[in-house]
Amino acid sequence: MQIATMPYSERLSTHTPLKILYVQPGTSAFAGIERVVDTICSGLTDQYGSDFEVDVLYTSVHKNRPEGRNYTVIDRVASSRIELMRNFRKVIASKDYDLIVVPQIEPTVICMASCIGIRRRFAVHLHGNPKLERSHIKAKILFLLMKTLFLPKIASVFGTSPRQLTSFNAMFKSKRPHYWVPNPVRKFDLSDAGQARVDDNVTFINIGRFSFQKGQDILLAAFSELRKKRSDVLLKIVGYGDGEAALRAEIDRRGLTDVVSLEHHPENPQPALAASDVYVSTSRWEGWSLAICEALRFGLPVIATDCEFGPSDILVDSRLGMLVPVDRPEELVNAMIYYCDNLRGEQAHASFRQEFVDCYSPERVLEVHANALRRAAAA
Structure with a gap:
């Protein structure tokens, strides 16, 4: 049995916001990828709120995670791989999401495997170098599953640099639509930048x-x-x-x-x-x-x-x-x-x-x- 979503063309005609789910990495620190996802989802909600309804799934406890976000936060902390897969399936089945964006290849495979039978579009969001990240046996198995089973079902591939996407396409022989989506670089108070140093070091x-x-x-x-x-x-x-x-x-x-x-x-x-x-x-x-x-x-x-x-x-x-x-x-x-x-x-x-x-x-x-x-x- 498959759970269907309203076709994208119908959403356009009714001006219904696209329902987007971003998945945060199952890490402990709120740093690079985590901050990128948070910035993107906050900005989409602020600037494109009429176009997108944004949810973000957290499957672990992140140190220094900001509070009071404007997107919808879904906390489903998992203590095991089985619990993680159950959480993926429950959350993704709970709403007719138009797109689920998952960081990196391994989590994407686990997420998609969890949702077999649920009709959803997935995008894998690359953040590293796939050729150097399949260094252990678990990663090699998941990469093989991506190439043979799940890549044909991917709606799109997002990448943080153009040559990263080129490398992915060559490695996986991928013909899926791919998009360069640069990481947002936050701004700082630069009033004290460039000031003279107090020593000559x-x-x-x-x-x-x-x-x-x-x-x-x-x-x-x-x-x-x-x-x-x-x-x-x-x-x-x-x-x-x-x-x-x-x-x-x-x-x-x-x-x-x-x-x-x-x-x-x-x-x-x-x-x-x-x-x-x-x-x-x-x-x-x-x-x-x-x-x-x-x-x-x-x-x-x-x-x-x-x-x-x-x-x-x-x-x-x-x-x-x-x-x-x-x-x-x-x-x-x-x-x-x-x-x-x-x-x-x-x-x-x-x-x-x-x-x-x-x-x-x-x-x-x-x-x-x-x-x-x-x-x-x-x-």
Whole structure:
């Protein structure tokens, strides 16, 4: 038995808002993907309330989750995979949703498998690098299920960068409609950005989850080499995650405790960014990079590892920053030396960086998301 929905054409003729369900990742921290989904859904409700009725499903307890959201929050915390699948099915069957948007490939497969027999449209929203995320047996099985069973039933594929979508299509031999939906980059109070530093040190900063993907170990190795050549440098690593203890041990092992700090700004990186000079991203892979865009919002030049896509989609002008190979640590060190020696001249491009990142402001990106949702719901 299938549960049908009102055809999209009929909704248009009756001016009925499209019913959209976004699924939040089953993580513990409210950070990158979680913040993106929250910003998009809040904006859609505020600016496109007559076009969309937006619900957001939370299946775990997120630290620092904002309260009082304007979209409909559905809390269904699951303690097991079976309970998660039951929750998916109950929630999705409870309303005639026109489109369910699920982040990443693995959760999409689990969600769609939970809803067999329920007639709904699904969109998978890519946030990372699929080629590098099928690293364990469970992921490989789910990726195979996506390719063989569920991809033909997907209404659309959303991606955070154009080359990410190209990579997905090549990997899965996908012919499904796909849309680039850039991540919205929030705005900050920039009144204290770009102010003169109280000392002559050059402060590098990295923001992200403490994890293998984000490559803070690569950064520490490069910074250790940089300290041998430049003594007036500091490093801030801002983030959260299970890798914190290992990072602290590595900082201590390298004798960097006096010049490297680990900081926590879970809701707002503004204090750390406003007091820094150069942003460094050493990710082994990315889908996009909100952290890079937020650094540009503060006018900081960016050094980033060229991890196939994401940073290279953003740093399209030399005034924005430099790309270095992931596997060439000496080039990362040389880039850091360049900014040590040329910081004043590079600071002249701060306004260019701030104006550039305005193209990803929430109000501009929301229109792109709204159009993609309309098309996916009509697929």
